[in-house]
Amino acid sequence: MGLASRTVLSEPVTRVGSVKKASFKLIEKASVSLVSLIRRKARKLRPSTAARTVGFVGATTDTVHKDDLVDLLIEAKNAKLLEKAVREPGEGEQVDRLAAGYFSARLRVETAEQVLKIAAVERVQTKKRSQPTLREATTDIGLRTAPTGPRQVTETGKDVLIGVVDSGFDLSHPMFRDSTGALRVVGLLDQQAGNKEYTTADLDVGWAPGGARPGKDAQGHGTHVATIAGGSAFQGLEGVAPNAKFLLVKTDFLNTDKAVTWVFGKAGNKPCVVNLSLGHHYGAHDGTDAEERLHEQLVGPGKIVVIAAGNERTDNIHIGGNFTVNQSQTVILDVLRQRDGSAPAATVTLWFDQQDDFDVSLITPSGQDLSVPALGNSDQYSSSLVDIELSRKTYAWSNSVQVQINLGYTTSNVPNQMLNGWRIKLACQSAAVGRIDGWVQNSGYAEFRDHPLVETARTIGLAATGRGCIAVASHVSKNTWTADLGAESNSDVMVGRTSPFSSQGPTRDGRSKPEISAPGQFLTAALADGSELAGWDERADTNGRVLTIEGTSMATPIVTGVVALMLQKKKTLKPDQIRDILKASARHDAHTGPAAWNPAYGHGKIDVAGALAAV
Amino acid sequence: VPVPVIVEPRPGHTDEEVVTRLKAQSAREVSVLSPGFISAELPPSQFESMEAIAVIQPKVRKQTR
Numbered sequence: 207m208g209l210a211s212r213t214v215l216s217e218p219v220t221r222v223g224s225v226k227k228a229s230f231k232l233i234e235k236a237s238v239s240l241v242s243l244i245r246r247k248a249r250k251l252r253p254s255t256a257a258r259t260v261g262f263v264g265a266t267t268d269t270v271h272k273d274d275l276v277d278l279l280i281e282a283k284n285a286k287l288l289e290k291a292v293r294e295p296g297e298g299e300q301v302d303r304l305a306a307g308y309f310s311a312r313l314r315v316e317t318a319e320q321v322l323k324i325a326a327v328e329r330v331q332t333k334k335r336s337q338p339t340l341r342e343a344t345t346d347i348g349l350r351t352a353p354t355g356p357r358q359v360t361e362t363g364k365d366v367l368i369g370v371v372d373s374g375f376d377l378s379h380p381m382f383r384d385s386t387g388a389l390r391v392v393g394l395l396d397q398q399a400g401n402k403e404y405t406t407a408d409l410d411v412g413w414a415p416g417g418a419r420p421g422k423d424a425q426g427h428g429t430h431v432a433t434i435a436g437g438s439a440f441q442g443l444e445g446v447a448p449n450a451k452f453l454l455v456k457t458d459f460l461n462t463d464k465a466v467t468w469v470f471g472k473a474g475n476k477p478c479v480v481n482l483s484l485g486h487h488y489g490a491h492d493g494t495d496a497e498e499r500l501h502e503q504l505v506g507p508g509k510i511v512v513i514a515a516g517n518e519r520t521d522n523i524h525i526g527g528n529f530t531v532n533q534s535q536t537v538i539l540d541v542l543r544q545r546d547g548s549a550p551a552a553t554v555t556l557w558f559d560q561q562d563d564f565d566v567s568l569i570t571p572s573g574q575d576l577s578v579p580a581l582g583n584s585d586q587y588s589s590s591l592v593d594i595e596l597s598r599k600t601y602a603w604s605n606s607v608q609v610q611i612n613l614g615y616t617t618s619n620v621p622n623q624m625l626n627g628w629r630i631k632l633a634c635q636s637a638a639v640g641r642i643d644g645w646v647q648n649s650g651y652a653e654f655r656d657h658p659l660v661e662t663a664r665t666i667g668l669a670a671t672g673r674g675c676i677a678v679a680s681h682v683s684k685n686t687w688t689a690d691l692g693a694e695s696n697s698d699v700m701v702g703r704t705s706p707f708s709s710q711g712p713t714r715d716g717r718s719k720p721e722i723s724a725p726g727q728f729l730t731a732a733l734a735d736g737s738e739l740a741g742w743d744e745r746a747d748t749n750g751r752v753l754t755i756e757g758t759s760m761a762t763p764i765v766t767g768v769v770a771l772m773l774q775k776k777k778t779l780k781p782d783q784i785r786d787i788l789k790a791s792a793r794h795d796a797h798t799g800p801a802a803w804n805p806a807y808g809h810g811k812i813d814v815a816g817a818l819a820a821v
Numbered sequence: 822v823p824v825p826v827i828v829e830p831r832p833g834h835t836d837e838e839v840v841t842r843l844k845a846q847s848a849r850e851v852s853v854l855s856p857g858f859i860s861a862e863l864p865p866s867q868f869e870s871m872e873a874i875a876v877i878q879p880k881v882r883k884q885t886r
Binding site for chain 1: 825827829852854855856857858860876878880881882883884885886
């Protein structure tokens with residue numbers, strides 16, 4: 207491979223632009239007295255059957271009385287002190303131990319106030335009367351006919367393992383524990399802590415009050431994802447497969463290949479479905495990436511991988527189109543500042559058939575024209591602010607040519623005019639196939655300006671483009687939820703329609719992916735205590751320990767849960783059989799249209815009852 | 822600096838041969854994930870020396886969806 211190194215750029219520095227993408231809001235919460243919360247909550251209630259069974263009992267007027275009963279979840283280091291405080295329970299009062307350090311209690315408000323004063327009590331929260339739940343999602347997929355109705359299928363995921371590879375997991379959350387309080391996690395691998403493995407016993411110790419909390423979820427994503435797939439019943443919430451067991455990987459986001467291999471290795475002969483609500487766009491998008499081919503090899507009877515399609519539909523990270531000989535187009539690329547303050551960097555890969563030939567050149571913001579070298583070569587350029595690498599090589603796995611443009615800034619202090627206005631010129635010299643496609647490596651690094659070549663199609667990411675997995679799109683099942691700021695809604699989306707962010711198919715080689723669509727907007731599931739997402743007041747209900755967020759990340763564990771139910775019914779189902787069943791049983795409606803497959807919904811909306819009936 | 826890679830033996834070469842060569846090239850964390858797929862951490866400067874017997878693909882950082 208030839209290599210030429212030249213210094214050709216000297217861009218002036220004039221001013222620094224503003225941050226282009228907002229980061230999550232992290233707002234210091236006001237200290238709110240739990241007693242005042244209890245009282246405020248009780249005042250809102252009217253006497254009803256629901257209140258008597260799952261919420262407050264005896265709140266018959268607009269004023270709360272010290273003898274009113276309130277349902278609480280209590281975390282306490284010292285059980286004896288707690289038991290001492292309620293040694294002589296009043297009428298209707300009861301305390302049940304859920305697990306080490308966790309208690310369910312129905313107490314008079316006056317007793318609750320005494321409990322709050324015990325030093326060993328770390329946290330007390332009221333249980334919810336309402337159900338800000340997965341309920342709209344579960345009716346959407348046919349798991350329940352009414353939001354609060356019974357499950358329509360007998361399968362619960364029993365004897366099936368759900369693998370989740372994600373940001374971490376808050377195992378203090380009751381949704382990871384069964385009705386006896388026992389942890390439902392059979393193993394955890396922490397790739398961010400030297401690949402340390404934990405057994406259930408290790409996790410019991412580590413997640414006891416005062417423990418080290420192995421696999422802790424600082425972000426909040428993994429906790430939410432896992433409990434959508436298989437969370438235990440909790441305040442009206444319940445995952446799709448609440449009796450499945452978990453194999454969890456807190457990933458380093460690089461070694462996901464090792465993570466999936468670890469999960470299937472631990473599962474042994476037991477049926478297992480792995481959820482990957484992760485992805486990227488560095489690759490051929492034709493199922494030939496090494497990790498995608500690895501998945502093909504790892505899956506088989508009773509071993510399934512489910513992957514999120516991606517959220518990049520409208521992120522302008524993809525260009526693609528058909529060319530005739532001598533046709534040329536120029537697209538503009540703007541590099542984005544990084545939210546974490548690191549130096550901006552962007553990689554664009556362009557792919558076309560080896561029978562074709564495209565001249566590709568990068569024109570700098572100051573107008574310098576840099577040609578991508580001939581096949582098998584790489585050129586490097588540098589200035590005081592940015593290093594550029596241009597290369598062209600053959601990609602044997604799919605008889606393609608891969609052109610790569612790397613832009614690596616040397617500092618985060620880059621003026622806007624050096625970030626914006628990069629131009630990529632594509633000129634077709636030979637066209638047996640005539641198509642070229644390009645992607646920025648992932649969302650948040652760079653974006654193409656609007657241009658006829660910018661497509662919303664083919665925005666499905668890797669490894670969802672792999673042949674071995676089930677790729678999942680997202681549609682809207684509700685647009686209202688409850689959070690710390692109260693009742694929230696989003697009128698920009700329409701219930702039933704595809705989520706506006708949901709990445710679309712097909713793959714670059716024309717295969718029909720995603721396979722299926724599931725509810726991914728807005729889904730309420732477990733909130734990881736103290737996580738980044740817990741600071742998002744519009745979405746987090748910190749007292750209720752639930753979070754409402756959206757993404758194909760949330761749609762994917764719905765499908766993972768359904769696959770777990772299918773594997774409970776038949777442990778040896780193969781990926782192709784699952785795919786065929788999901789396809790044949792998929793629901794079509796006014797939003798999906800009648801087409802057998804479309805880029806947004808795949809083969810349609812998932813229907814759990816239909817899928818299980820077909821197993 | 823070693824980077825995480827997936828290494829696939831070229832036709833005519835075995836996993837064992839590639840593992841042995843990787844270790845000789847000071848690769849770290851070498852493990853066979855599944856036949857034909859080896860995970861390792863390898864300095865980019867060593868890629869070229871492996872090219873004759875294996876295809877090397879650096880692992881890509883993923884984002885949550």
